[in-house]
Amino acid sequence: MKHLLRLNKYLYKYKWYLLLGTLFTIISNIFVIIPAQLVRISIDFVVESFTYYQVFGDGQLAEMARSGFLKFVLVFGVLILIMALLRGFFLFLIRQTVIIMSRLIEYDLKNDIFEHYQKLPLSFYRKNSTGDLMARITEDVSKVRMYLGPALMYGINLLVLFPLVIGYMLTVNVELTIYSLLPLPILSISIYFVNNMINERSEKIQRSLSGLSTFVQEAFSGIRVLKAFVREDDSANDFTKASEDYKEKSISLTMVQSLFFPLIMALIGISTILTVYIGGIQVMEGRIGYGVIAEFILYVNMLTWPVTSLGWVTSIIQRAAASQARINEFLDEENPMISSHALNDHIAGNIEVRNVSFVYPDSGIKALENVSFTINSGESLAIIGTTGSGKSTIANLLLRMYDPTEGEIWIDGRNINEYDISSLRKQIGYVPQDVFLFSDTIESNIAFGLDEIEKDKIEKAAKDADVYQNIIEFQNGFETKLGERGVTLSGGQKQRVSIARAIAKEPSILLLDDCLSAVDTKTENAILNALKDIMTKRTSIIISHRVSSAKLADKIIVLDDGRLVEQGTHEVLMAQKGTYAELYEKQTSANELVDE
């Protein structure tokens, strides 16, 4: 329960909705109690007048008594109708305040969680699955909203109606009150258990359904592999199995749900029978009028739903507390990546990496060991190395996705920690190894790093990335929509759009992480030549496992298993006849073979 205290700040923010909701609940309940009393008064009056009416027989007096009696009944009928209308109006207002409050808090909470997620470091995303992140911001928030909306609304109603009705019942007749309320606690407890069973089974169904949708999604996004390996029948069988599981769980839920209403009806029935039986005895003893029985039956009916909701509300609160605990767990995650001076300075691009070692916190893999190098502003550096040698890790550290385990990185003579992280990242044009394009137009994808769409910048970036011609050949040009992961583009086109996106924001540092792997060496050379102009004005880092990308760079470093094994220009490294020269020989002779 303490987890829900976190929501109090939101309740405080929307306190007026809550206070008005409570006020409307009190008023609406008054309009419930008064009609019950009117019913008692009118029934007692009818019984009494009927007795007199019989005494008068058929004369004029009898006629007068009859019309007076009818008028009385009509007035009471109209009064009861007005009360019912007023009650309806206030019920409408309760929902307009409390339920709207819950929707407003749900909106705020979702935004707060999303904003917090975005601040968390990459290591957080490595630790937690996307499905989990999504579930907490959607399903868990919905469960919390059930507490803030319906549960609070019925809870307030319960707190207002109980003392009002039971207090009043006790003043009318204590014995009858006790007997008529006897089955209600049993009702509340049974609803609590039935409801918990329903929730448990619904959750199982939910899990089964999400398993089913993941299966379907994967089958369709991997449809090419599926067809190529002729696994359609297997896939269909797996789907049938998963659906079977869903079907069985749904049927078991229906069984418990079927218990819900009969249970309520049976217990209300027992209450009514007890009221009529005990009330009947008291009427015969002359202790109460008939009207009291009718009034009490109305009270019992009035209390039935709140008592039922007590079990329901308790189980909603329990579930909301569990969900809020999961939400709090993520909200309490702190971002260790802080900037010590929040520098917003323009970066010229002098980079110095000093004795940097790095161990990935989640896997414990030592990706870099004592790596040092420098790049001056405007220079280009190529980082060459085999798979897993730590090249992308250097990109991660320069973008401050992680901090070095040992050693330091300096930019323009200041420790990288001193820069405001957003300002630093804004000045780096990063082209990741795994291209990710959004399901949007090509134009929006290229303009992703810009605050607003500037057509000339976008076109220039596309030309520099050697993808302009491809784009304008599409029917809709820059307005061409890309599918979920840019499916309409070829691998090489995607990489070039991704390069255009990085250069469009005119960064001080250009960081290309093996982003030309999907194009052949000829195209790679063409792109690098096209980028030459761009690269002379800024510091560029080209990460690649292909030496052909390195030739044009002012400086080359060679990594092997996290260590820097060689550095220098192409000519110097070739003359050294070390790892670089060996790689160069291997790769160029392989290319020649391909060309032949």
Ligand SMILES: Nc1ncnc2c1ncn2[C@@H]1O[C@H](COP(=O)(O)OP(=O)(O)OP(=O)(O)O)[C@@H](O)[C@H]1O
């Ligand atoms: N996010 C991560 N969490 C844990 N370990 C990682 C992570 N990223 C990379 N590693 C590990 O760190 C080592 C260096 O990886 P890195 O991605 O830097 O290599 P790379 O030289 O860029 O390789 P490639 O050319 O194949 O991309 C590898 O052993 C890899 O398994």
